Amino acid sequence: MSDQTVLEVEDVRTEFQTARGVVRAVDGVSLSLRAGETLGIVGESGSGKSVLGRTIMGLITTGHTTQVHGSVRIAGQDVHASSPKERRRLWGSEVAMVFQDPMTSLNPVKRVGTHITEALRLHLGLDKKAAAERAIDLLRQVGIPEPARRMSQFPHELSGGMRQRVVIAMALCCDPKLLIADEPTTALDVTVQKQILDLLTSLAESRQMATILISHDLGAVAGRTDRVQVMYAGRVVERSATGEVFEGPRHPYTEGLLASIPRLSDPPHTTLRAIVGSPPNMANPPDGCRFAPRCPYVQDRCRTEQPELLEIGVRRTSHVAACHYPLPDVDTAGDAAPPRAALAEEIS
Amino acid sequence: MAGSGTAHLRPEQAPVLTVDDMVVEFPVGRGQKVHAVSGLSLDLLAGETLGILGESGCGKSTAGRAVMQLPSPTSGRVRLGERELTGLTSRPLRKARSRMQMIMQDPTSSLNPRRKVKDLVTEGLAIWGFEGTKQEKEELVRETLSAVGLDPDVVWDRRPHELSGGQCQRVCIARALMMNPEVLICDEPVSALDVSVQAQILNLLERTKERYDLSMVFIAHDVSVVKNISDRVMVLYLGKTCEVIPSGRIDSDAAHPYTQMLLASIPGAGDRELSDSAAAVELPSPLDPPSGCRFRTRCPLATERCAAEEPELREVRPGQYVACHHPIIEE
Amino acid sequence: MSRRLVLRLGELVAVLLLVSFGVFMMVSLMPGDPAVAVLGEGHTAEEYAAKRTELGLDGNVFARYVEWLGNALTGDLGRSLVPPENDVVGRVLAALPVSVELATMGLLMALLLAIPLAMWSASHEGGLVDRAIGASMFAILSVPSFLGGLLLIAIFANGLGWFPRAQWVRFGDSPLDNLYHAFLPALTIALMELALFTRVLRNDLLVTLHEDYILAARAKGMPPLRILLRDALRPSSFSLVTLLGISLGRLIGSTVIVEYLFALPGMGSLVIKSANQGDFPMVQGAVLLIAAIYVVINAGIDLSYGYLDPRTRRAHA
Ligand SMILES: Nc1ncnc2c1ncn2[C@@H]1O[C@H](COP(=O)(O)OP(=O)(O)OP(=O)(O)O)[C@@H](O)[C@H]1O
Ligand SMILES: Nc1ncnc2c1ncn2[C@@H]1O[C@H](COP(=O)(O)OP(=O)(O)O)[C@@H](O)[C@H]1O
Ligand code: SF4
Ligand code: SF4
Ligand SMILES: [Mg+2]
Ligand SMILES: [Mg+2]
Numbered sequence: 001m002s003d004q005t006v007l008e009v010e011d012v013r014t015e016f017q018t019a020r021g022v023v024r025a026v027d028g029v030s031l032s033l034r035a036g037e038t039l040g041i042v043g044e045s046g047s048g049k050s051v052l053g054r055t056i057m058g059l060i061t062t063g064h065t066t067q068v069h070g071s072v073r074i075a076g077q078d079v080h081a082s083s084p085k086e087r088r089r090l091w092g093s094e095v096a097m098v099f100q101d102p103m104t105s106l107n108p109v110k111r112v113g114t115h116i117t118e119a120l121r122l123h124l125g126l127d128k129k130a131a132a133e134r135a136i137d138l139l140r141q142v143g144i145p146e147p148a149r150r151m152s153q154f155p156h157e158l159s160g161g162m163r164q165r166v167v168i169a170m171a172l173c174c175d176p177k178l179l180i181a182d183e184p185t186t187a188l189d190v191t192v193q194k195q196i197l198d199l200l201t202s203l204a205e206s207r208q209m210a211t212i213l214i215s216h217d218l219g220a221v222a223g224r225t226d227r228v229q230v231m232y233a234g235r236v237v238e239r240s241a242t243g244e245v246f247e248g249p250r251h252p253y254t255e256g257l258l259a260s261i262p263r264l265s266d267p268p269h270t271t272l273r274a275i276v277g278s279p280p281n282m283a284n285p286p287d288g289c290r291f292a293p294r295c296p297y298v299q300d301r302c303r304t305e306q307p308e309l310l311e312i313g314v315r316r317t318s319h320v321a322a323c324h325y326p327l328p329d330v331d332t333a334g335d336a337a338p339p340r341a342a343l344a345e346e347i348s
Numbered sequence: 349m350a351g352s353g354t355a356h357l358r359p360e361q362a363p364v365l366t367v368d369d370m371v372v373e374f375p376v377g378r379g380q381k382v383h384a385v386s387g388l389s390l391d392l393l394a395g396e397t398l399g400i401l402g403e404s405g406c407g408k409s410t411a412g413r414a415v416m417q418l419p420s421p422t423s424g425r426v427r428l429g430e431r432e433l434t435g436l437t438s439r440p441l442r443k444a445r446s447r448m449q450m451i452m453q454d455p456t457s458s459l460n461p462r463r464k465v466k467d468l469v470t471e472g473l474a475i476w477g478f479e480g481t482k483q484e485k486e487e488l489v490r491e492t493l494s495a496v497g498l499d500p501d502v503v504w505d506r507r508p509h510e511l512s513g514g515q516c517q518r519v520c521i522a523r524a525l526m527m528n529p530e531v532l533i534c535d536e537p538v539s540a541l542d543v544s545v546q547a548q549i550l551n552l553l554e555r556t557k558e559r560y561d562l563s564m565v566f567i568a569h570d571v572s573v574v575k576n577i578s579d580r581v582m583v584l585y586l587g588k589t590c591e592v593i594p595s596g597r598i599d600s601d602a603a604h605p606y607t608q609m610l611l612a613s614i615p616g617a618g619d620r621e622l623s624d625s626a627a628a629v630e631l632p633s634p635l636d637p638p639s640g641c642r643f644r645t646r647c648p649l650a651t652e653r654c655a656a657e658e659p660e661l662r663e664v665r666p667g668q669y670v671a672c673h674h675p676i677i678e679e
Numbered sequence: 680m681s682r683r684l685v686l687r688l689g690e691l692v693a694v695l696l697l698v699s700f701g702v703f704m705m706v707s708l709m710p711g712d713p714a715v716a717v718l719g720e721g722h723t724a725e726e727y728a729a730k731r732t733e734l735g736l737d738g739n740v741f742a743r744y745v746e747w748l749g750n751a752l753t754g755d756l757g758r759s760l761v762p763p764e765n766d767v768v769g770r771v772l773a774a775l776p777v778s779v780e781l782a783t784m785g786l787l788m789a790l791l792l793a794i795p796l797a798m799w800s801a802s803h804e805g806g807l808v809d810r811a812i813g814a815s816m817f818a819i820l821s822v823p824s825f826l827g828g829l830l831l832i833a834i835f836a837n838g839l840g841w842f843p844r845a846q847w848v849r850f851g852d853s854p855l856d857n858l859y860h861a862f863l864p865a866l867t868i869a870l871m872e873l874a875l876f877t878r879v880l881r882n883d884l885l886v887t888l889h890e891d892y893i894l895a896a897r898a899k900g901m902p903p904l905r906i907l908l909r910d911a912l913r914p915s916s917f918s919l920v921t922l923l924g925i926s927l928g929r930l931i932g933s934t935v936i937v938e939y940l941f942a943l944p945g946m947g948s949l950v951i952k953s954a955n956q957g958d959f960p961m962v963q964g965a966v967l968l969i970a971a972i973y974v975v976i977n978a979g980i981d982l983s984y985g986y987l988d989p990r991t992r993r994a995h996a
Contacts, residue, residue, distance in 0.1 A: 044542040057898060064806065084903075092900035104891040108990055109913050118909075119899040154989040159630045170899065189404045189631075190569045191613045216542060220615040260547035262576035264614070268595045269554060270576060274547035278512045 006177050006210040007033040007056065012070035014048075014055045021283035025051040027234035028070075035177065036208040038201070040221030040242065042257070043231035044279055049214045050100075052231070053180045056212070057097055058087050075177055092123035096171035098200075100183040102163035106155035112139075113151030116170050123174045138169040143199060161192035165199070172203065179204060180212045185220060197224060218261060222246050230254045233280050233290040236309055240319035248330030250312055251321045253291045289324070297325055353661030354389045356592040356669040363391035364563050365415070365448075365531050370424030372407070372414045372587075382634045384410040385421070386587040392531065397557065397564040399578030399595060401571060401610065405631055407587040408567045412533045415565070416450055417441060428531070446472075449524035453536035455516035459508040465519055466504050469493065472526040489526070495559065496522045497552055514545035521552065525560060532557070533565045538573060550577055571598065571610055580667075583607045586634060586642040589661060592669040603664055603675040605647045641673070649674045691978050698970040699751070703744045706963045715957070734760070747963070756964035761956045767964040770949065775968065777847060778946040781937065782930035784861055785868025786923060792869065793876035793919075798907050800877070801884035812881075816874040828867040828940040835863060847943050864941045868934060872926055879922055883915040890914075913987060920987065924980035928973030932966070 014026040026048045033039055041049050054060045055068055058079035062068050072079040075094050079087060099105035106115060116135040120126050126134060132151065139147035142165040155163055164184060171179060181200055185193035197213075201224050204211040215221050221228055222242060229239040230251065238251040249255045259273035277294040280286055286293055289302040301324055313319030314329050357366070372385040385407045392398050400408050414421040417433055426433040433444055452458040459468055469489050478485065490500040496518040508516055517537060524532060534553065538546040554577065557564055568574045574581055578595040583606060591604040602608055632638055632645050641659050644650040651674065659671045714730040731737060735746075750757065756767035800812040819827075835842045842863045850857040887893065888911055896906045935947030946965055953961035984991050 044544060054894075059894060059898060088900040088902065090900070091898055097895070097898045099891050099895055101891060105895045107892040107896070107910050107914070109988060110910070118901065123900060156990045161630075167895070170895070185615070191403050191609060194613050194615050197615055217615060218543070257543060260544045262547070262550065262572040264572045264575060264599045264611075266576065268575055268578060271554070272547035272551055272576070274551055275544040276548075278514055278545060279542075 004035045005032055006035050006037075006075060007031070007212075008071075008073040009056060010071045010073075012052070012055055012068070012072060014051050014060055015067040015069075017065040017067075018283060020281075023282045024234050024285075025282065026055060029231075029236055030070075031229065031236075031239070033178070033210045033212070035210050036205070037227070038204060038211040038213060038225040040225035040228040041212060041214045041231060042216065042218055042221055042228060044257075045216060046233075046279055046282065047231040048234040049216075049231055050182050053097065053182045053212065053214055057095060057180060058082070058090070059097075089123075092119060093174045094176055095178040095180065096174070096176040098164075098167050098171050098179065098181040098184045101187040102155075102160055102167050103187060105167055106163055108155055110154075111151065112153050112155060112158070112166055115155075115166065116173050119170065119173050135169070135173070138173055139166070142166075142169045142172070142203075143195075144169070159192075160188050161196060164188060164192075164196050168196075168199065168203070172207075175207065176209065178210045178212070180214070182214045183216065184213075186216070193220070218246070218258065230257070233282065233285055235290065235322065236320075237291065237323070238319075238321040239309075240313065241317045244315070244317060244319055248327075250319065250326040250329065251323050252295045252297050252327065255327060256294075256296075289322075297327075299325060353589075353669075353671060355661045355663055356589075357389055357391050358393065359391070361393055364394050364429055365390075365392040365565075366425075366427040367391070367415060368425040368427070370411070370414060370421045370426065372410050373422045376635070380635050383637055384587055384634060385414060386637070388424070388584075388587070388589060390582060390589075392563045392565060394563055395557070395561065396580065397566055397578045399574035399581040400565060400567045400584060401569065401574050401581055401607075402584035403569060403610070403631065405634070406584045407634075408569075408584055409535050410587075411584070412450065412535050412565060412567055415533060416445060416448055418445075418450075446527045447529055448531040448533060449527050449529040451517070451520050451524055451532065451534040451537045453539050455513055455520050455537075455540065456508055458520060459516055461508050464505050464507055465493075465498075465511075468508075468519060469522050469526055472523055489522075492522045492525050495525070495556065497548070498522070512545075513541050514548060517541065517545075517549055518552065521549075521556065525556065530561075530563060531565065532562050533567075535567045536569070537566075539568065539570070546573070553577060571614060575599065583610070586632065586637050588642050588671070590643065590671055592661065594667050597668065601665065601668060603668065603670045603677050604672050605649050605674075605676065606643050608676060609646070641671075649676075687978065687982070691974065694974050695971055698974060699748060699967055700744060702963060702966045702970055703747060704740070706959050706966065707740060707743075712957070751964075751967065756967070757960035759953070759958050759961050761953075761958045761961075767960050770961065771946070771965050771968055774944055774946045774949040774965070775931075776850065777938075777943055778931045778934055780850065780857075780861055781864055781868060781934050781943070781945060782927055784858075784865035785930065785934075786872060786927055788865055788869035789872040789876050790923075792873050793880060794912075796873075796877045797880035797884055798912070800881045801888060801911075802903065802907060804885055804888075809881075812877065816877050819870060820874040824867065824871045825936045825940060827870050828864075828937055831863050831867055831870075832940065864934075864937045864943060867937050867940070868930060872930075876919060876922065880915065880919045883918050884911055887911045887915040916987060917984065920980055920983060924977045928969075928976050931972055932969040 009029060009031045012026055012029050013024060016023045016025060029052055031039070041052065043049055051060065056072050056079070058072065060066060060068060061080065068080055071081070074090060077086070077090060077094070079090065082090065113132060113135055116138060117128070117131040120131040120134055121128070136147045136151060139150060144150055144162060144165050150158070155166070158166065184200060185196050188196060197220055200211070200213070203209070213221060213225055225242050227239060228242045228245045230237050230245065230253065232253050238245060238249065238254045245254060246258065249258055253275070256273070256275035260275055262270070262272060275294050280290055280293065286303070288304045289295070289307050292298045292302045295302065305324070307322045307324045309320050309322040311318060312321050312326050354368070359366070367388060367390045370385060370388045374382040374384060376382055388411055390398065400411065402408050413419070415426055417426065420434060424434070428444055428447055431444055433441065436444060466489060469492065470485060473485060473488070493500040493503065498515065498518050503511065503515065503519070508519070511519065537553070538549050541549060550573065553564070556562065566574065566577050575595045575598055580592060581595045581598050582592050583590040583604060585606050590606045591602065593602060593607070598607070599611060602611060632642070638645050638655070640656055641647070641650070641654040644654040647654065653673050657673070659673050661669045661671045664670045664675055664677055712727065714727040714734065718726060718730055735743065747757070754768060756771070759765045759767060759770065796812055800809045803809045843860055846860055848856040848860050893906060893910055896910045932946055932950065934945055935951055937943070938945040938948045946969060950962060950965045953965070
């Protein structure tokens with residue numbers, strides 16, 4: 001793994017003006033990513049994962065109903081300070097995105113081949129023939145059988161898994177340094193999800209791409225990422241090495257999230273430890289800690305004072321959490337350890 | 349003889365719901381038809397939850413709807429207790445159907461957006477022929493709303509778009525409960541929900557089942573979810589039954605290669621081996637399903653026999669039935 | 680493929696038959712006595728009756744329809760009742776090119792304006808440009824078309840003298856002159872249709888622009904204009920194409936106001952004049968032709984969906 005920093009995000013805030021008020025979809029997120037490193041972002045729907053991904057891409061730009069604050073630098077270039085033209089060059093070559101639903105992220109009236117060749121021709125200046133050859137090669141790399149024949153097919157003629165492979169090929173065509181995959185398997189059939197995740201992981205590894213894997217499925221992220229970032233209501237609540245987060249979550253929300261997943265090893269009819277309530281209205285989030293209304297450990301202080309994202313790690317790796325009363329570390333907690341360890345084994 | 353067998357049925361235990369050799373086909377023109385469900389048999393004992401598992405397009409929803417007679421199956425019999433549903437005329441059918449209620453995957457779109465929660469939940473009473481004063485009616489609605497974990501005073505006058513997905517699903521459950529059903533058919537009721545809300549709804553369904561003496565058919569594609577809520581799991585593939593297994597043993601004892609594939613596909617399933625080639629092959633067209641065993645085009649264990657001869661469900665261990673010529677059973 | 684085409688053709692023939700019957704019946708039931716129309720007022724009842732017999736109006740309506748249809752199929756639509764008793768086919772064929780040209784040219788001009796306006800509008804959703812275009816389109820919609828035509832005449836013909844009014848040069852005689860003379864009337868038509876086209880295309884484009892594949896195209900670094908043209912336009916054009924088919928069919932028979940303003944010898948004026956004179960063979964012939972064109976155009980539109988959306992191709996294959 002090289003030390004080269006590919007992505008630097010500093011205090012990014014993305015706000016939308018809506019009829020119900022200002023929605024801070026992303027509220028003060030900072031992170032950095034090195035080449036070859038994989039970051040998982042998890043959280044419930046509406047927690048700001050997609051908006052963060054799109055803000056990093058620069059697909060969300062300041063406009064009359066949208067405000068983006070803070071800075072995003074990809075390979076040293078500030079995305080939001082760039083001109084539209086520079087940004088397009090960035091999109092072609094430095095950063096690419098895989099979207100959730102391959103049904104809707106391919107143009108239904110365009111042939112599979114065109115989706116890939118047009119970017120190759122625009123960014124690499126290849127001629128028609130060279131672009132087609134390269135596209136076929138890419139399709140083969142993402143595991144599409146009979147790539148030459150697929151080139152002239154329309155997206156609807158392919159199955160969901162094959163379509164997502166095309167989307168991945170499209171994203172890889174100009175060798176990006178950073179890949180953002182926004183719920184790449186959520187819309188797919190259970191039997192193909194794992195294959196697509198495995199494909200992404202192996203491509204990221206062989207190409208030394210920095211990768212952000214966004215998902216609401218903790219199982220998809222566990223074991224595939226170096227670090228995990230848990231988001232709640234637009235903010236990062238916890239971030240650390242993947243194993244550490246799953247084995248010993250320090251933030252009450254992460255703990256609740258892990259506990260609410262039914263586990264295959266549990267006997268039937270095990271009562272799940274659900275988190276009570278539902279995520280806050282983003283146009284009017286609670287004061288203090290945003291998780292306070294649902295937190296089993298809530299104290300008075302939590303309702304008034306917003307917790308900072310602070311280093312609470314006890315090992316070499318960084319472990320940050322935004323909680324006034326973080327849960328004890330597994331190793332120092334004594335009795336609390338065994339059930340968590342069992343849980344982590346199951347998840348990862 | 350083309351059926352998947354009936355070895356797993358338990359007529360002697362007086363099931364509340366029995367489905368016998370049910371076939372659902374959709375003509376799609378030019379003499380072709382989609383074989384959505386082919387010879388499905390199942391039964392449901394009082395208080396039991398039957399999980400139905402399978403990937404997209406394998407006929408889970410179609411089977412659930414055909415049990416409700418929405419629409420009636422192409423052939424086969426559906427019995428609710430002693431009552432034969434197939435062949436009933438529309439009025440008695442409506443009455444019988446109200447003893448079964450269905451919960452759908454997308455909670456928001458299965459509620460009329462223009463109606464308030466109180467009306468959505470009350471309307472069933474009229475259909476069912478509830479006789480009581482207006483006050484009794486309201487009391488019953490409030491009680492049911494509380495039972496599904498909604499504060500009646502808060503949601504009473506709200507419309508679906510003012511509720512979250514989880515709350516909408518609770519309204520759907522309350523609405524179903526108002527009909528006083530015996531059987532609840534849940535078609536992927538938690539697939540559209542977040543994990544934290546999914547856990548709430550799963551717990552709620554479990555509690556509701558106890559409190560209202562329900563039997564449940566629970567359709568889903570997530571093995572862990574199905575295992576959590578069911579007593580017995582039935583695995584479907586292309587409209588046919590692969591395996592029926594007590595849910596507590598699904599992860600350890602599954603003997604059908606397709607069940608194994610589903611288990612291996614769980615993203616966090618660790619080292620469970622997934623034959624890449626098997627999963628990569630696409631679901632064959634339901635217009636022209638493979639001969640013999642329908643799973644053979646993707647099955648790593650397929651032999652010539654599998655193409656020639658359709659496997660029948662047979663008991664491989666007590667309570668576990670498998671339709672496969674070469675079940676995976678370690679002695 | 681061929682099977683589908685055959686089916687489509689069968690459908691087409693059935694619709695045309697139905698339409699022809701409708702046209703025949705409608706015109707037969709038109710108020711006014713054709714005999715009076717031919718002979719004029721002040722004749723005896725016997726004379727009128729004799730004329731009716733001569734015109735073949737005595738028999739059963741259905742028998743007359745069958746005979747008329749039979750003749751129509753051989754290209755004979757009868758003769759006009761009004762002196763100089765022209766051949767109906769001849770008159771209709773003389774008027775048709777004028778209407779077709781006006782309608783086509785008008786629609787092309789409308790499209791030429793509407794597509795860029797809609798694209799500009801949609802890509803600045805909610806912005807000043809979008810609202811300004813929306814408001815202007817609304818203003819145009821609310822101006823009655825004859826006023827628009829009068830305004831164009833007042834400015835460009837009478838005021839600036841750039842274009843002639845009240846004259847028609849046949850395309851065959853002088854193509855350039857023909858286009859020159861058709862410009863103002865066609866522009867009047869274009870303005871009539873422009874607002875609706877722009878509105879419909881803008882709204883469809885907006886929906887498309889919110890699709891993930893547009894986001895994906897942007898994320899590939901495609902330039903915005905190229906995305907609009909190559910990715911968004913085609914999937915957004917269903918409503919517009921449908922509207923286009925309806926407009927073209929409709930305009931061929933109903934450019935009356937424009938024909939009147941510019942004194943052009945088109946189908947609209949022909950039908951109105953003949954109807955006023957009780958010249959029923961002429962009305963029947965003209966309306967039949969208009970209806971047939973309408974039906975054929977819309978069948979063509981239906982087929983074009985296959986080009987616009989490859990998904991519908993397989994659905995019927
Ligand atoms: N009305 C219909 N007409 C034609 N084919 C249909 C119809 N309804 C369902 N099918 C087909 O029947 C098969 C089974 O569909 P069904 O909806 O029951 O699947 P499912 O197992 O519920 O899948 P999912 O997990 O996606 O909900 C599919 O091939 C589907 O395309
Ligand atoms: N274009 C937009 N306008 C207004 N609000 C938006 C917009 N896009 C997203 N949001 C809001 O931002 C929040 C985060 O959304 P998102 O990032 O999509 O969540 P997720 O974590 O599920 O990906 C949600 O409350 C959503 O409603
Ligand atoms: S700050 Fe307080 S309310 Fe928030 S997560 Fe920590 S303990 Fe819970
Ligand atoms: S019968 Fe044959 S093809 Fe079918 S599941 Fe068993 S081994 Fe596989
Ligand atoms: Mg999202
Ligand atoms: Mg379904």
